[in-house]
Amino acid sequence: MRAALIGLPVSGKTTVFEALTGIPEAKKEENIGTIKVPDARIDRLAEIYKPKKKTYAEFVLTDYNIAATKDALLPSQVKNLIQKADLLIFVLRNFDSIMTAEPKDPLTEYRKLKDELLLTDLIIAEKRIEREAKEKKNPPEMPAIKKLHTILEKNEFPAPGTFTTDELALISNYSFLTLKKRIALVNDPEGGAPLSADFTAAIAADGVLSFPVCATLEKDLSQMAEEEQLEFLKGYGLAEAARIRFIRTAYETLGLISFLTAGEDEVRAWPIRKGLPAVEAAGKIHSDIQRGFIRAETIHFDDFNKYGSEAECKKAGHYRLEGKEYTVKDGDIINFRFNV
Numbered sequence: 001m002r003a004a005l006i007g008l009p010v011s012g013k014t015t016v017f018e019a020l021t022g023i024p025e026a027k028k029e030e031n032i033g034t035i036k037v038p039d040a041r042i043d044r045l046a047e048i049y050k051p052k053k054k055t056y057a058e059f060v061l062t063d064y065n066i067a068a069t070k071d072a073l074l075p076s077q078v079k080n081l082i083q084k085a086d087l088l089i090f091v092l093r094n095f096d097s098i099m100t101a102e103p104k105d106p107l108t109e110y111r112k113l114k115d116e117l118l119l120t121d122l123i124i125a126e127k128r129i130e131r132e133a134k135e136k137k138n139p140p141e142m143p144a145i146k147k148l149h150t151i152l153e154k155n156e157f158p159a160p161g162t163f164t165t166d167e168l169a170l171i172s173n174y175s176f177l178t179l180k181k182r183i184a185l186v187n188d189p190e191g192g193a194p195l196s197a198d199f200t201a202a203i204a205a206d207g208v209l210s211f212p213v214c215a216t217l218e219k220d221l222s223q224m225a226e227e228e229q230l231e232f233l234k235g236y237g238l239a240e241a242a243r244i245r246f247i248r249t250a251y252e253t254l255g256l257i258s259f260l261t262a263g264e265d266e267v268r269a270w271p272i273r274k275g276l277p278a279v280e281a282a283g284k285i286h287s288d289i290q291r292g293f294i295r296a297e298t299i300h301f302d303d304f305n306k307y308g309s310e311a312e313c314k315k316a317g318h319y320r321l322e323g324k325e326y327t328v329k330d331g332d333i334i335n336f337r338f339n340v
Ligand SMILES: Nc1nc2c(ncn2[C@@H]2O[C@H](COP(=O)(O)OP(=O)(O)OP(=O)(O)O)[C@@H](O)[C@H]2O)c(=O)[nH]1
Pocket: 007, 008, 009, 010, 011, 012, 013, 014, 015, 016, 064, 065, 066, 095, 096, 097, 099, 187, 188, 189, 190, 213, 214, 215, 216, 217
């Protein structure tokens, strides 16, 4: 899974990239990094199992330092690159900057980005509809394209659930930008800054979550040792850095959950799409495990944490043998039994 940062010039995209990935100096035209999803459950299991390796769930983040042109906020090069993303992170400047004469205005920035995404897709849909009017071939994707066109014309993002899985598959090769998941990162000055009621209303109406983060502060924090970070946060009366909560929220917005595996070699979180059956989750580890799937020995982390061991969970009736169709839950600790 992949998330892409988009935003106006000097909104802080690259600083956000550095803060979230921990890469100290990212200044290339195209930055690609991985985000590790912090997970206290992995830390707890590692304390118990003392594994050789501990692995967090990850997703990919991209950032493009390609200047906007006069007539395109997102130059076509950027649009091509973000086609591969599953989630678009709107970085909105909510701090005063000496690098631009423009005052901070996150609502206008949001609207500009929204307009550009809508317009890009509207043109693609329109051209396709025009071509069909001449050719009259009636391809199977036409109803979905017309449906999208109608929504975009109303200056709206298509709401989640507007398209069936089949429709999405039919139009997937158009890489429509408005069909991607969205989240807004409001880039605050240190100490924060209020947001207007108009901003909050507009973004909520679009079903977009907004999340305040101070990118420069988070970047500094990400470069400190863990203890130093905690000390620093305590000084502000905080238990956790904003970027940690943001990363978790982005992970959820991507539609991902984690199942866990635990042993002496490795304790690991595996990212899967929410709703995945056990047999397909097994395939994330290895195709052999999927093919030879017998049972998923499952204990939920919360039970494991409460009872302290597999044996105690068994006694308390919290050890389950699940079949192929079982819907894996976030935090399930699974040992797959398989036969190849
Ligand atoms: N005060 C303050 N300054 C910030 C914050 N985030 C970024 N900046 C500063 O704003 C400037 C631009 O940040 P970048 O991260 O390079 O912004 P960008 O969106 O990647 O810029 P371009 O790629 O050039 O469009 C830098 O000098 C940052 O230090 C913030 O949260 N608060």
